[in-house]
Amino acid sequence: MKNQGEDILKNSALSVTASRKRILEIFLSADNALAHQDIETKCAEQYDRVTIYRTLQTFLEKGIIHNIPSTDNMVRYALCNETCITSGHHHDNHVHFKCDNCGKTVCLDDVNIPAVNLPKGYTMKEINMVVNGTCKSCK
Amino acid sequence: MKNQGEDILKNSALSVTASRKRILEIFLSADNALAHQDIETKCAEQYDRVTIYRTLQTFLEKGIIHNIPSTDNMVRYALCNETCITSGHHHDNHVHFKCDNCGKTVCLDDVNIPAVNLPKGYTMKEINMVVNGTCKSCK
DNA sequence: TTAAGAATGCAACTTTGTTGCAAAAGTATT
DNA sequence: AATACTTTTGCAACAAAGTTGCATTCTTAA
Ligand SMILES: [Mn+2]
Ligand SMILES: [Mn+2]
Ligand SMILES: [Zn+2]
Ligand SMILES: [Zn+2]
Numbered sequence: 001m002k003n004q005g006e007d008i009l010k011n012s013a014l015s016v017t018a019s020r021k022r023i024l025e026i027f028l029s030a031d032n033a034l035a036h037q038d039i040e041t042k043c044a045e046q047y048d049r050v051t052i053y054r055t056l057q058t059f060l061e062k063g064i065i066h067n068i069p070s071t072d073n074m075v076r077y078a079l080c081n082e083t084c085i086t087s088g089h090h091h092d093n094h095v096h097f098k099c100d101n102c103g104k105t106v107c108l109d110d111v112n113i114p115a116v117n118l119p120k121g122y123t124m125k126e127i128n129m130v131v132n133g134t135c136k137s138c139k
Numbered sequence: 140m141k142n143q144g145e146d147i148l149k150n151s152a153l154s155v156t157a158s159r160k161r162i163l164e165i166f167l168s169a170d171n172a173l174a175h176q177d178i179e180t181k182c183a184e185q186y187d188r189v190t191i192y193r194t195l196q197t198f199l200e201k202g203i204i205h206n207i208p209s210t211d212n213m214v215r216y217a218l219c220n221e222t223c224i225t226s227g228h229h230h231d232n233h234v235h236f237k238c239d240n241c242g243k244t245v246c247l248d249d250v251n252i253p254a255v256n257l258p259k260g261y262t263m264k265e266i267n268m269v270v271n272g273t274c275k276s277c278k
Numbered sequence: 279t280t281a282a283g284a285a286t287g288c289a290a291c292t293t294t295g296t297t298g299c300a301a302a303a304g305t306a307t308t
Numbered sequence: 309a310a311t312a313c314t315t316t317t318g319c320a321a322c323a324a325a326g327t328t329g330c331a332t333t334c335t336t337a338a
Contacts, residue, residue: 067210073212075212095255095257108258111258115253116252118270119250119275122247122275123278125271128269131263132266
């Protein structure tokens with residue numbers, strides 16, 4: 001195995017390009033979820049803004065990353081676990097945490113979203129839970 | 140009581156202006172959460188875009204409306220219940236539902252967000268839950 | 279009615295996101 | 309290794325979303 005990013009791309013039947021490898025590398029070495037802006041900052045001199053948009057879109061569709069909702073108009077992205085990548089669709093059922101202090105958003109991979117009962121007539125397809133507060137680094 | 144919107148403004152110690160009354164009216168008569176864009180569509184000929192931004196911001200701070208996170212870069216807003224308005228900060232603990240079919244986002248006022256256990260070191264301040272699927276009108 | 283303070287509209291600007299198309303790079307085949 | 313085919317990229321041009329400062333207008337309270 002030469003390169004983890006390369007493997008992910010091949011497993012998802014995507015062609016291996018420099019920008020895709022670089023963006024995956026950024027995700028793989030990040031300890032928190034990233035907004036488009038974050039990625040742009042890390043590689044805008046190398047790759048076009050449009051390419052980053054398109055790459056994130058592709059990664060989402062292939063189940064390589066998932067997006068995390070927010071109230072600040074900054075959708076953030078994080079790597080999915082193996083299951084999403086191999087099955088081609090999302091199986092993310094974990095809670096997300098956004099720290100009000102350091103601003104970082106993280107996946108709490110071990111915290112499952114609890115079940116919720118919807119009123120009659122509503123059908124659930126996907127569920128998202130985002131907790132705000134103070135993270136363990138900032139407490 | 141001449142006007143419900145006027146009352147809300149007075150209770151929040153806000154001056155009563157035409158644009159604020161109009162925007163409140165829009166919320167009061169809406170059956171779903173509204174994005175900035177939705178409000179703009181309903182009153183852009185009357186009021187400036189900037190005024191709408193500032194009004195929503197003010198309403199948020201006063202606990203008149205709350206915002207609903209999303210993965211589509213369209214934060215939506217809905218009226219808070221009395222408790223938020225009178226106490227000046229948010230007490231919204233209900234689940235939100237976004238229909239993939241009609242696109243509407245609604246407050247499920249009767250569905251409380253279930254408790255969740257965070258890992259050691261994390262402190263919760265706020266919690267958001269958004270469910271996607273098919274709503275009762277679209278089923 | 280008036281004076282002080284707050285909200286609004288406007289202009290100018292920045293940031294974010296989208297689209298079409300030609301050039302470049304990647305992949306599969308010989 | 310060269311080829312042909314397909315996909316991805318960069319660029320340009322644009323559209324949409326959001327921000328800021330400031331002069332004018334509106335609200336409120338005295
Ligand atoms: Mn996650
Ligand atoms: Mn709500
Ligand atoms: Zn933190
Ligand atoms: Zn619906």
